[in-house]
Amino acid sequence: GRIGDITFEQEVELVAGEERTVRFCPESYPQLKMENPKLWWPNGYGEQHLYDVEVSFTSDGKTSDVKKVKSGVREMSYTVENNILDIFVNGRRLIGNGGNWGYPEIYNNYRGREYDIAVGYHADMNFTMIRNWVGMTGDEEFYEACDRHGVMIWQDFWLANPVDGPNPYDEAMFIANAEDFVRRMRSHASIGLYCGRNEGFPPATIDAALRQIVKAEHPGLHYISSSADEVVTGHGPYRALPPKEYFTLENGKDKFHSERGMPNVMNYESLARTLKAEDLWPQSNKWGQHDYTMEGAQGGSSFNAIIEKGFGTPKNAKE
Numbered sequence: 001g002r003i004g005d006i007t008f009e010q011e012v013e014l015v016a017g018e019e020r021t022v023r024f025c026p027e028s029y030p031q032l033k034m035e036n037p038k039l040w041w042p043n044g045y046g047e048q049h050l051y052d053v054e055v056s057f058t059s060d061g062k063t064s065d066v067k068k069v070k071s072g073v074r075e076m077s078y079t080v081e082n083n084i085l086d087i088f089v090n091g092r093r094l095i096g097n098g099g100n101w102g103y104p105e106i107y108n109n110y111r112g113r114e115y116d117i118a119v120g121y122h123a124d125m126n127f128t129m130i131r132n133w134v135g136m137t138g139d140e141e142f143y144e145a146c147d148r149h150g151v152m153i154w155q156d157f158w159l160a161n162p163v164d165g166p167n168p169y170d171e172a173m174f175i176a177n178a179e180d181f182v183r184r185m186r187s188h189a190s191i192g193l194y195c196g197r198n199e200g201f202p203p204a205t206i207d208a209a210l211r212q213i214v215k216a217e218h219p220g221l222h223y224i225s226s227s228a229d230e231v232v233t234g235h236g237p238y239r240a241l242p243p244k245e246y247f248t249l250e251n252g253k254d255k256f257h258s259e260r261g262m263p264n265v266m267n268y269e270s271l272a273r274t275l276k277a278e279d280l281w282p283q284s285n286k287w288g289q290h291d292y293t294m295e296g297a298q299g300g301s302s303f304n305a306i307i308e309k310g311f312g313t314p315k316n317a318k319e
Contacts (some may be wrong), residue, residue, distance in 0.1 A: 040072025072189030
């Protein structure tokens, strides 16, 4: 094995079909106690240094398997005071600004190039965190891009809010998948927080299992049960507001605030490709099916009111 210029090896005997975990601990391999390592920092805090890591298995002089990754060295720590979570990276408090990512069917064609561009835009806006909403994005290339650009990941597990439900039918399968996932992604420096459920709490057995999995398989990382309760907050709002109100709302002043949003209008060319000509105007539930719902939480009418106040009442979709 190799991390940067550090090498390590160990002899292992396996019988046919045997599986075994082979550990390289600093107590037995003192070269793994890195002195003055180059640190990985979030966007805007410092460089995103990544070490080349390679692990291979050689049998009878022939390499039978090899794994290469890039991994950063950084220390995560957390405090909870007055029921408020704070996150620290290398001892410095992380100001978590960024967006929620979900619905990856939109991104089915995303791979390395596309993730690099999209996460790069996130970093260009001075953002420091992406929330992997309900854990929907699982591509390795997404995590690699976040490592390179210094954008930390708030990693949800795969539980929509209880209203959207349902709870998993097979809890054992869910827990096994969660353990496998944490083991697969834990080498990424960009992972900063694990969260059990979107806007609610996981079933008790799953919640306990997720907390234990993070503790055992990704030591030093923190787990919270809900994305919007207890030590963090959320629950919107999802309507358009004057900009200053987003900074004065009671549910987002002091804590990490996981969700906020508003309806958005596509440009006219995209809108015309999305809706039939007869559905373009007046606005109807066909707009609502594309996230421009007039009433309820996603209040398109509030956005319309701001448009009308600033520009007058539109007469057609193009306006």
